[in-house]
Amino acid sequence: MGDVVRSEESGDRSSPRTGPVLADLDEDELLDRILPLFPPAPGVLVPAGDDTALLAAGDAVLATTDTMVRGRDWLDGWSSAEDVGAKVVAQNVADIAAMGGVPTGLLVTLVADVRTPVAWVEDFSRGLAEAAADARVPVVGGDLSSAPSGTLVVSVTALGDLEGRAPVLRSGARPGDVVAVCGTLGRSAAGLLLLQEGTPSLAPDLVAAHRRPRPAYDQGPQAALAGATAMLDLSDGLVRDGRRIARASGVQLALSGEALAADVAALAPAVGTTRARECVLTGGEEHSLLACFPAGRELPTGWRALGEVRDGEGLTLDGQSLHGGGWDHFAGADRG
């Protein structure tokens, strides 16, 4: 892990290094500072503070978890504590949305070097609380752990409810379905490229998309109501995630280059056409929803067709098979 370049040009987002660190507070004192950010909410029958939380549920509960590690998922120079808090919420709630569900509660784990500034933890909690409020989901519990020098890990578990709908799995795509996306493609990856090159000012909107993805969570339930046969959120790139639907469903996703042309064109001024194309196809952390819908139906508002489902396997672009690409959590571990 290289040192982070700290300058205005690099868009330094570090929290100030002055003030108390975690070792200066005991656990209760830290909780006293954070817990007021997470008020009681309807549906939370027992909030954080007992052995467990107790949440109202339907006859089934969605559950998912996603983690961010400093040095791997973010660098302090590129992402503020608020950004990290907001992003870890978005990643998890997008997974709930991708099943067609609405989030009902979050559990938050912080594993931190005791020399971490208390201000970082407060800022992280504030970003997390704001993103949770945006997604209309309460924080209901969590865990604090100290860790060896340098470690900073944040982890969220999201619970959700289908409100009586069937879950939309990855395995339901059928030949003839339309492949569609709701939201942008490649913007987060393009923003990361600019940060890596120290030129975030070329396109601050792309950098913002990398720091704080804002998936259209409501579109998950909307897609379910519109009859989506398969769905996921784009965590690891269009090719890699599209191939997951293909594999789970036993079909081929055949995408059209023309349908992606506007996405590529939107990124090209900032990162060039070749890299724009790569961002659109393989850029991770976008968290837009990718779904398949039965042919002949109107797509829900906000969705656009990218291609169609065919007999076969894998993912093609204008008939050309695309392999690999996208983010692998271990093989890509040195990405920074």
Place this chain on the structure above:
Amino acid sequence: MGDVVRSEESGDRSSPRTGPVLADLDEDELLDRILPLFPPAPGVLVPAGDDTALLAAGDAVLATTDTMVRGRDWLDGWSSAEDVGAKVVAQNVADIAAMGGVPTGLLVTLVADVRTPVAWVEDFSRGLAEAAADARVPVVGGDLSSAPSGTLVVSVTALGDLEGRAPVLRSGARPGDVVAVCGTLGRSAAGLLLLQEGTPSLAPDLVAAHRRPRPAYDQGPQAALAGATAMLDLSDGLVRDGRRIARASGVQLALSGEALAADVAALAPAVGTTRARECVLTGGEEHSLLACFPAGRELPTGWRALGEVRDGEGLTLDGQSLHGGGWDHFAGADRG
């Protein structure tokens, strides 16, 4: 964190350092090795592998999360990968039991340096799967993350169901109630002491209690059925956790030294009487259940009285007020 003494006398539990490490596998290859350990189970409507799991639920769901960090919660020389997997399950399921619930699903997060041996991850998964099977709870999802050099963090979220019972909170104790415990006191802390001193062979059963606590999960629902007014599991020591019930309930827990004498005597041969007393009062990670019951009722089988609930505050032993002691996650961070 000091270097771990590696010798037979120290009870070295490290996994072998030969063979592939995580960097040699991609995420799918690693999952192929682990997922077969976690078979489908009734109640798991959608298992790991989609965006989220989907679990059958009653009208409410219990949710809790607990994390273990290498170098803080375990040392490789003292706890095998199987031990760590088993212990992180026990910690979480004990929290579900302490509400009077039964566990319905676990989500598991592993954050690991890519140089971690694959064998460690497989052994961890096996220990976790065995403990989950003991607790009759399926593993339904999780997350894998690579991490900077040296980091190894495991985290579990447990979900649970009350089967129609009311939750047993910390806040329900009333003056006149009996304070009772189900299970042992201080054994885990005494085992840790022996490991720290390099003399685990003095009492292998205490060391085993430290490595793999085996709380009587079933006694949580049993206590709820028997009318328990307040309950928690002993994570941070009798004094610290007892004071939590006292504070939440606005009462005093008045314990009797005589009731604890057998616990102290059981540990004294291994660690001496003074330290045995300290282990019984402040030893963490025991995960026995501490509860209050209305006076005049017979305690459930397996429970024994430690004292009574009175007007007042805090926790007393033979009338003497006891403060502090026990494990604080930040203040105690250098405990090792």
